[in-house]
Amino acid sequence: MECIFCRIVNQEMDATKIYENDKAISFLDIAPLSNGHSLVIPKYHANNLFDLPQDYWMAMYTALTATTKAIEKVLGFTDFNFMNNHGKNAGQVVFHYHMHIIPREQNDGLNTIHDRHKITLSKETITKMQKTALLFKHT
Numbered sequence: 180m181e182c183i184f185c186r187i188v189n190q191e192m193d194a195t196k197i198y199e200n201d202k203a204i205s206f207l208d209i210a211p212l213s214n215g216h217s218l219v220i221p222k223y224h225a226n227n228l229f230d231l232p233q234d235y236w237m238a239m240y241t242a243l244t245a246t247t248k249a250i251e252k253v254l255g256f257t258d259f260n261f262m263n264n265h266g267k268n269a270g271q272v273v274f275h276y277h278m279h280i281i282p283r284e285q286n287d288g289l290n291t292i293h294d295r296h297k298i299t300l301s302k303e304t305i306t307k308m309q310k311t312a313l314l315f316k317h318t
């Protein structure tokens with residue numbers, strides 16, 4: 180099997196597991212950004228969120244909250260980034276849907292999204308998005 184996360188699900192590859200239910204599993208990231216950095220994955224091969232059946236998403240939610248609470252309790256963190264890289268240009272490397280749990284603390288050397296320059300939205304973008312919002316209203 181090609182996919183490394185499917186191999187973890189199928190117990191063909193080791194991982195430091197934290198939480199498991201019938202449809203999702205969490206384990207420590209092999210190259211952590213901070214202490215306790217973990218991943219939550221569904222036991223279903225989907226490239227991304229849109230390919231994931233809803234019941235797996237629900238199980239992911241349970242695994243995500245249980246894992247975060249475990250990290251809080253055991254490692255003492257209270258702050259986290261929950262992150263999903265969706266697509267190559269967003270930095271996705273493993274194409275088996277997963278959420279990162281990145282524990283954060285003061286002066287940990289990692290950025291937040293507020294540490295970068297902001298852009299100004301064009302009128303065209305705002306208009307396009309407003310039209311989309313209207314479309315949703317009528318469906």
Ligand code: AMP
Nearest residue numbers: 183194207208209210264270271272273
């Ligand atoms: P991304 O697709 O951008 O979310 O990145 C994939 C993440 O999976 C990276 O943070 C890797 O360190 C992590 N990763 C890759 N292989 C393994 C593995 N065998 N066990 C645990 N984490 C892994």
Ligand code: ZN
Nearest residue numbers: 182185224275
């Ligand atoms: Zn997979």
